[in-house]
Amino acid sequence: MAKLSIHNFYELPQEQQKSIISELGENFNPAYLTGKYSTNVVNAEVVTDEEGTLYDMRVFDPFNHVQPRRDDDRMMTDMAVYIGFDGWSDWLFDYTDPAGNDVDEIFEEYDGETQD
Secondary structure, three states, X not given: OOEOEEEEHHHOOHHHHHHHHHHHOOOEOHHXXXXXXXXXXXXXXXXXXXXXXXXXXXXXXXXXXXXXXXXXXXXXXXXXXXXXXXOEOOOOOOXXXXXXXXXXXXHHHHOOEOOO
16 A cells, blocks of 8 residues: 655746656646646646655646647647636546556545555
8 A cells, every 4th residue: 555645836946846857748728738828827736645656636727828739730639627616627647556446536535545
């Protein structure tokens, strides 16, 4: 079992922020995490374990400021994330622990402890 915690992305150390951005790869729009917008307007929460390993994340963009990026040929290079009515995306990786609990269940029912 792992003990997970939820963090505001911008409150993480710079090294960990850079590591998460690089881990997300080329298909994730980095504008959610670059600080281009105020954290009151665009933000993210990340789920990590004690070692800082990324398990899941969701973004906050209630006014849809982050738009898909296009390359020079006007092809989509990465997509904007679907944002729900409350301004938050779903958990992007749909992480579930070995017992099948999603991130919300892990925190609501097990205080952040993954289950086997």
